[in-house]
Amino acid sequence: MDIKILKNTAKELPLSELYERYSIDVLKYSLSILNNEEEAKDAVQEVFVKYAESESSFRRDCSQKTWLLVIARNYCYNRIQHSSFRKIDLAKAGENENYEIDYDTNISLREALKMLTSEQNELIYLKEYEGYSYKEIAEITDQSLENVKVKLFRARKKLREILK
Amino acid sequence: MRTPRLKKLNRKLAISGGGRIEKDKHMQDYELKISQFIDNELPVDEQKELFLHLADNEEARESLSDYMQMKVEAKQHYESIRVALNEPKILATNVAHATEQNRRYMYMFYFSAAASVVFAFLWLYTYFLPNPLLPEYYKLQSDYISLQEEHSGALSEKIELVNINSYLYDENEKLRSRQISLIKEVKKQLVEKVVSTNEIRERPPRKNNYLASIPSVKITEDDFLGPKIIGN
Numbered sequence: 001m002d003i004k005i006l007k008n009t010a011k012e013l014p015l016s017e018l019y020e021r022y023s024i025d026v027l028k029y030s031l032s033i034l035n036n037e038e039e040a041k042d043a044v045q046e047v048f049v050k051y052a053e054s055e056s057s058f059r060r061d062c063s064q065k066t067w068l069l070v071i072a073r074n075y076c077y078n079r080i081q082h083s084s085f086r087k088i089d090l091a092k093a094g095e096n097e098n099y100e101i102d103y104d105t106n107i108s109l110r111e112a113l114k115m116l117t118s119e120q121n122e123l124i125y126l127k128e129y130e131g132y133s134y135k136e137i138a139e140i141t142d143q144s145l146e147n148v149k150v151k152l153f154r155a156r157k158k159l160r161e162i163l164k
Numbered sequence: 165m166r167t168p169r170l171k172k173l174n175r176k177l178a179i180s181g182g183g184r185i186e187k188d189k190h191m192q193d194y195e196l197k198i199s200q201f202i203d204n205e206l207p208v209d210e211q212k213e214l215f216l217h218l219a220d221n222e223e224a225r226e227s228l229s230d231y232m233q234m235k236v237e238a239k240q241h242y243e244s245i246r247v248a249l250n251e252p253k254i255l256a257t258n259v260a261h262a263t264e265q266n267r268r269y270m271y272m273f274y275f276s277a278a279a280s281v282v283f284a285f286l287w288l289y290t291y292f293l294p295n296p297l298l299p300e301y302y303k304l305q306s307d308y309i310s311l312q313e314e315h316s317g318a319l320s321e322k323i324e325l326v327n328i329n330s331y332l333y334d335e336n337e338k339l340r341s342r343q344i345s346l347i348k349e350v351k352k353q354l355v356e357k358v359v360s361t362n363e364i365r366e367r368p369p370r371k372n373n374y375l376a377s378i379p380s381v382k383i384t385e386d387d388f389l390g391p392k393i394i395g396n
Contacts, residue, residue, distance in 0.1 A: 023249055024249070027247055027249060028242055028245055031245065031247070032242075037247055040247070041247065041249060044249060052266070053265070053266070055266060109234070109237045109238060109241050110241055113238070113241070124238055125242060127203060128235055128238040128239045128242065129238070129239055129242035129243070133205065134203070134205050149196070149199075149200060149205070150196070152199060152203075153195065153196045153199040153200075156199055156231055156234060157195065159234055160227075160230050160231070160234065163230075163234070
């Protein structure tokens with residue numbers, strides 16, 4: 001994946017410190033995509049191992065955290081594609097309408113988020129929690145800026161519909 | 165071109181459902197702008213238009229309020245996630261393995277770099293070092309040049325000899341052809357002489373009976389045809 005987000009001017013952290021600082025973020029990001037705690041925990045391990053393996057190929061044109069998130073994203077989507085623990089077809093991830101909204105009960109945001117697709121969850125996480133700009137999200141998720149804008153809006157709209 | 169029937173249908177749609185669809189689309193455009201606005205990604209020139217719309221439209225204000233609330237709640241939700249991570253023992257082993265591999269690659273890289281530096285140094289050393297065999301080399305080189313000159317002299321002599329040889333061969337050929345023509349001439353003259361006599365004298369009777377028994381042969385002009393003899 002081509003990463004051209006920000007010029008990395010920060011000092012590089014050793015792996016142990018990187019793990020301490022960003023493991024939770026990687027976990028939450030993985031959780032937002034996989035929607036499965038155990039899988040997300042495994043993802044954290046795998047992501048850091050992959051990072052250690054590919055450290056020499058890290059081109060330092062983005063921050064270490066961004067690089068970690070890109071690895072996490074690739075890992076999670078591969079996991080979804082190659083396993084059957086979640087019945088989500090990635091090709092239809094953007095148009096998943098398999099949930100049923102029960103307007104009579106109050107649903108918490110957590111439950112509502114679970115009803116979104118992996119991609120929608122991921123976008124909400126990157127925007128709301130990580131606070132990335134549209135441009136940065138587009139780079140991480142390898143999409144166009146316009147796509148990110150519209151998909152994020154659709155995710156919010158769906159979330160609003162569920163919560164109403 | 166639209167048919168009158170289609171026009172009628174469009175008018176009906178505009179009055180009933182069509183208007184609603186257009187309104188929804190209009191609302192959706194503004195919701196998209198609201199979404200961008202709360203992310204601080206809406207261009208300033210579009211913000212003014214949005215504010216005007218918000219001032220006029222209660223539904224839009226409601227959307228803005230909902231989206232902002234959702235934004236805050238989503239952040240709080242992600243912040244509140246507390247998952248105890250696995251012991252990084254497995255990770256440590258895996259990472260150690262990976263880093264060990266990386267370290268091995270690094271060592272290989274440094275080793276090959278050092279080796280190339282050593283080879284480069286050796287090459288430069290041998291290139292600039294005065295060679296003890298150099299005088300001998302120059303002597304051999306001069307010998308070689310003189311031999312080459314000698315050889316070229318011999319070669320020119322050889323060419324000259326070849327030229328002489330070819331000249332002699334040509335002369336020889338000429339002489340040979342002349343000789344052949346002379347023989348032809350002589351034979352022709354001889355034949356003419358024989359023919360002019362018009363008959364051949366008969367042999368006198370021989371005393372020897374045996375010789376007398378041999379029949380006499382009449383020689384004709386054909387027996388003296390030159391080419392047959394010369395060809396042989």
